[in-house]
Structures are given as structure tokens and as C-alpha cells.
Amino acid sequence: MSVWEIRERARAAVGRLSGNVVLTGPSERNGLVGETSITLSPDGRFVERFRGRVSTTIGFDGRRGWGLDMTGMPMPLDLENLETPRLVYAVVSGRWLHGDEFELELDRQHTDPRHVALHLTLRGGTAGATLLLDRTTGLPHRLERPFVGWPRIWEFDDYRTEHGAALPRRLTHAQGGVMDIDQLESLEAIATSATDLYRPITAEPDDSRYDPSISPRIDLMKIHTGHVFVRPRIDGQDVGWLAFDTGSGAGFTLLPSVADQLGMPRFGRLAGGGAGSSIHVASLRQGRSFELGPVAISNSIYTELPSELNETMKRLAGIEVVGTCGYDLFRRCIVELDIGKTEAFLHPSQGGPRVERWHDLTLQHCIPSLRCRFEGDRDGLFQLDTGAGPIVLFHSPTVERLRLLDGRVGQPMPVQGAAGTVDTVVDRLGWIEIAGERRSDVPAMFVTGASGALADPHTDGTFGGILLAPKKIVLDYGRRRMAVID
Numbered sequence: 301m302s303v304w305e306i307r308e309r310a311r312a313a314v315g316r317l318s319g320n321v322v323l324t325g326p327s328e329r330n331g332l333v334g335e336t337s338i339t340l341s342p343d344g345r346f347v348e349r350f351r352g353r354v355s356t357t358i359g360f361d362g363r364r365g366w367g368l369d370m371t372g373m374p375m376p377l378d379l380e381n382l383e384t385p386r387l388v389y390a391v392v393s394g395r396w397l398h399g400d401e402f403e404l405e406l407d408r409q410h411t412d413p414r415h416v417a418l419h420l421t422l423r424g425g426t427a428g429a430t431l432l433l434d435r436t437t438g439l440p441h442r443l444e445r446p447f448v449g450w451p452r453i454w455e456f457d458d459y460r461t462e463h464g465a466a467l468p469r470r471l472t473h474a475q476g477g478v479m480d481i482d483q484l485e486s487l488e489a490i491a492t493s494a495t496d497l498y499r500p501i502t503a504e505p506d507d508s509r510y511d512p513s514i515s516p517r518i519d520l521m522k523i524h525t526g527h528v529f530v531r532p533r534i535d536g537q538d539v540g541w542l543a544f545d546t547g548s549g550a551g552f553t554l555l556p557s558v559a560d561q562l563g564m565p566r567f568g569r570l571a572g573g574g575a576g577s578s579i580h581v582a583s584l585r586q587g588r589s590f591e592l593g594p595v596a597i598s599n600s601i602y603t604e605l606p607s608e609l610n611e612t613m614k615r616l617a618g619i620e621v622v623g624t625c626g627y628d629l630f631r632r633c634i635v636e637l638d639i640g641k642t643e644a645f646l647h648p649s650q651g652g653p654r655v656e657r658w659h660d661l662t663l664q665h666c667i668p669s670l671r672c673r674f675e676g677d678r679d680g681l682f683q684l685d686t687g688a689g690p691i692v693l694f695h696s697p698t699v700e701r702l703r704l705l706d707g708r709v710g711q712p713m714p715v716q717g718a719a720g721t722v723d724t725v726v727d728r729l730g731w732i733e734i735a736g737e738r739r740s741d742v743p744a745m746f747v748t749g750a751s752g753a754l755a756d757p758h759t760d761g762t763f764g765g766i767l768l769a770p771k772k773i774v775l776d777y778g779r780r781r782m783a784v785i786d
Contacts (some may be wrong), residue, residue, distance in 0.1 A: 301402075301498065303406050306416055306433065307397060313438030314394040317342040317387065318464035318657060322495060325469070325485035330584075331569035336482045338392070338489070340467075340783040344399055345498040346389040348568035349695070351568055354584070359498055359736055366500035369552075369666075370584075370601055373631055374502050376780065379664040383425045388454055390439050391431065394465050396420060403428075426758050439466060448755045450571075451478060462487055473550025477581050489674075507598050508632040510648045512681065514594040520544060520642040523619070526689040526766035528639055530625055532592040534600075540622040544644065546765065546775070548626025549666035552590065553605040558622045558736055559585040580590075580606050592625070593624045593646045595633050624687075627666035633778045639686070640769030649778050658781040659735045668775065669759050670782055676728035678702065680760030684782070686766035692729055694749040697757040704746055723749045732763070735784045739767055 301309075317329040320341050327350060334352025347359040358367040358377060365377025365385070377385070390396040393635035396404075403421045410417035410430050420443075421428030429445035444453040452475045456468035471482040490497065520528040521541065529541040539558050550570075559566070564585040571581050590600040599627065605623050614620065629635075634652035638647040647653070660670045662681060669683045694704055710727035729744035747754045754762070765773055774783040 301416070303323065303404050303418070303494070306406070309438045310316060310440070311397045313466060314440075314628050315461065315465040316396060316398060317393055317395075320490040321463055322488045322490060323467065323469070323484040323486070324484045324488070327352075327482045329482075330478065330482045332567065336484070338391065338482075339482065339497050340390070341498065342395070342398075342672070344390060344393070344395040344401070344532075346393065347386070347498055348385070348389070354489070357501065359500065360386060360389075361498040361500060364500060366742075369551075370499060371507060371599075371628065372505035373499070373628075374504060375631075376663060378662045379426070380447060380756075381664055383422055383427070383445075384452075386422055387420060387445065388443060391420075391443055391454075391456065392468060395601070398433075411695065418592055424474045438577050440468075446753055448537065448757075456575070457609070460487075463489055478557060478569050478571045478770060483780075494636075509596045509598075510633065511594045511596070512648070516594055516645040517648055518593045518631055519621075519646045519648060520639070520644055522642045526639070527687050528642065529619075529621065530644075532590055532625060534590055535564070535588045537562065540620055542625040543621055543687055544625040545624045545626045545687040546668055547629065547683065547687045547762075548624040550603040550624070551626055551628035551666065552587075552600055552602045552623065553626075554585060554602045554623040555607070555610060556583075556604045559602060559604065562587070563729040564602070566604075582606065591628070593628065595629065597628065597632060597648050603675060607662070617649075627777070630640065633665075634778075635775045637686070637765065637775065638769075638772045638774055639766045652776065653774060653785060655774055655783040655785060657736065658779075660775075660784050661775075661777070661780045661782050663777065663780060664756075668777070668782065670735065672732055672734050672763070674732040683762040684765055685758050685762050686765040688762050690764050690766045691743045691745055692732055692761055692767070693724070693745045693747060694752060694761045695757075695759060696749055696755045698760040699746045705748075708744065708746075713745070722747055722752055722754055732767075734768060735782060737768055737771060737784055742767065 322339045324337040329350045332352040337349045339347040345362045349357045354370040365382035367375050367377055369375055379593050396402045401423050405419040407417035407419045411657040412560040415432040418431045419428050420431045429443050434441045440456050445452055455472045458470040459466045459468050471483045475478040520530045528544045530544045543557040544547050566583045568584040569581050585602040590597040610621050659670050667683050671680045673679050708727050710725035711725050713726045715722045715724050724745040724747050729742045737762045771784045
């Protein structure tokens, strides 16, 4: 069959949603029992809400992706964070069959006796997904969209036809040994005029305090790799060094042994990974307070830190690292970072130093990225990682796409990451321009491995914040912007 014939058969089987609907039912997400509600529009808008011990929301209003993280903090959905749910809910609602924002190709490699496979891509998106249609019913059964080599699978079952469309009432999502299950038992039609159903929520949680009587200056400890560390008080105690890390999209992490000492209850499970091919499953921990300088955050949530990072830091610098301090802190204040002088200043979210020029940030998986120019007068999106050292790393899809190793005489070097070993070629980069600051003859690593965080196809590379020294970096996550100042 041709793609046109397959699509027409699927259209006949799925139908077309006649209006806004809300599907609701019991759910298990990240090892937590709760309730999920999914609001769907025929035009592709959606809102997914999970309510449990910790709650999350993601949505798409037709133009912007938005969400609420586990702490209730609003966040934009950029790049992969938006592409994936748009594909998933296009399949759930049937929008993939009727919207011109999707492209379809026959996928013969994954077609089998039970399924017809299509490659489904969001027009303008970076990577697509494999959609398996049941040969008997013509209905979608399975969606596969790996991320940096880590498998992710969604399955759609228990179809019922209401309001013009066959909608799956059982959704499962599997990643890294963690399975989420939504059993959507009820359906409610909503007036088509209720356009505010999909409007982004912008109210922030009342979980942080800024004390102006405390100095905003924070001492950092820096090691030879360029990594910097802080010593916050967690639940009233100084527990040791935490990496002060823009690359920690998990927010806060802690070693399980330290969380045990603090009496933090364990709950839930998250699948994640880092630089390397392996994926790990970690539990969450509930804290009472996090204090660093003038900033205090209540009811903070920690992901258990893989012991590999602690062991890596001991091997590199001979220090015990008990956790990371990332997105959850950076999102609640303005951070002025001077890695060269090993100090930072934490400003209130409505304050901060005088800045003449801001640069836009993109936040994928809560890690900041900005557009940079580099050797060959090229342009790309690079992650800012204060834990990356004084180097530029080019992610493997970009190395391959731009043929960055052609004509280079570099040295192969395996690099140990938090989730395994990464194969790279080490050389020099002629120049890179970051936020208007040009740096020449920069150490560079060209990643050749095919999986792990450094194989992200949505960003072109990663640079260490220390490359901007002696300049200072100002990070304003709330407004998605960054500046470099003297």
C-alpha cells in the first residue's frame, strides 16, 4: 500500500474529533499513583495534567509549549520537550491524520505481519517517530521515539468511539525500566468556545524567599577541570559540596546516603542519563529546606545522584561531591556568575546587575542553550554547562552533519561521563563567539559516540562557562535570557 492508502484507511478507522474533550482516569506516573486528565482539541492543542504526590502539567496552546514542573514552577517547552508530546497527542487525538503540520513516510524497516509502520515527523522538527498501525483495525498501536539512543515507547489501547473519533482509553509509556500507565475511564465534552483551556499557566509557586539582609555573594570552590561547587544548607545542615551546575536539569540531586542521613523520605522513580550510553533509574527525595546565601527554598525535591558522579569527582579532584545544585535554584533568582574569581551573586528575580544587552536562552530539559557562531562562519545552538570545563564539545549528530572531522588531525580520546564512556576526537577550534564574546584557538572535543546526552540532535554542542572568564555570566531563567558583563 502507498502512504496515501494507509492514511485513508487510518482516517476511516480513527474518524475526526468533533470538539474539545477531557479524558480522565487513574494513573501511575514515575512510580506515583494519581490521576491524569488529558484535554484535547481537534486542532492539535492539548493539556496533560497529572495529580499525585507531586504533580506536573504540560500543554500546547497552538503556538507555544508550556508546563509546570514537579514543584509547580512554570516552564517553557522547547525543542525535544515540545516535539515529543505534540507527536504523542497528535496520535491520541487523531490530529496526525488531518493537520498539515505532519509529514508521513512509509517505514518498511519496522513494518511486520501485524503492523504497518510509518515515519511520523512534525514539519520543521528535528527528529521524527515510528508509528505502528494495527493491520486489522487500522488504528495506531505503538509510537517509538528514542532520545539520544535511549528507547522510549508509547502504546495506545482500549479504543472507544465518541464525539466522532476513536480515542484510546489506555496509554502506556516505557523508558529505562519505568512504565507509566493511564487508564482514562471517563470522557467529558467541553464547549468549543472554551479557548482558555489551553492557555499557559504563569503563576509561580510560593516556595522561595529572598532575604536582602544577607549578602548576595557566594564563595565557589573551583577545581582544575573548571567545575565549581557550593556548600548550601539542606534541612538546616551543611552536608558537603554540591556542583553549581547549569547542566543539572534535574534541579537538585543528592547522594542516597546523604538523603538517608537527613531522613528524607524516598518516593517515585525517574529514568535519566548523562554523557554516555547508559540510562539509570533514580528515586526522588523530599526535603524541607534548601538555603544558599539569601535564597531559601522550601519543600525542595531531590533526585538521587548516581554514585558515578561522586566517584568521577573523587578521581579527578580528590573531593567528595554529594549532589548538584541546578535548575531549581537558577529558576528562582538571577545568578551572576564569576568563575574566574570563584564567586557568584544571587539576586532577587526582579533585580540583578545592570545589563546593556541580553541574549535569548532556550531551555531543553531545563538546561540553558544559546545561539553561537563558530569556525567556518557557522551558527548553532550550544548548551551552557558550568560543569563542562574550558572546552567546546560538538555533539555527534552535528559532527556528522557538518563533517567537522574532515581535514582534522585530532587525537581519539574516550571521556568518562556521568552515565558511561563517550568516544571523542580532541583538537583545537579556530574560534567561537558566545554572547558576543569571541574566543580563539579553543580546546574542542568532537563526539563520535552514537548515544547519550552528547548525541542530542536538537543542540549542536556544549561549552563550559569558564570559557567566558574573566567576564561574568548573568543568568535569568525566568525571562529566558543571559548576559555577559565586565
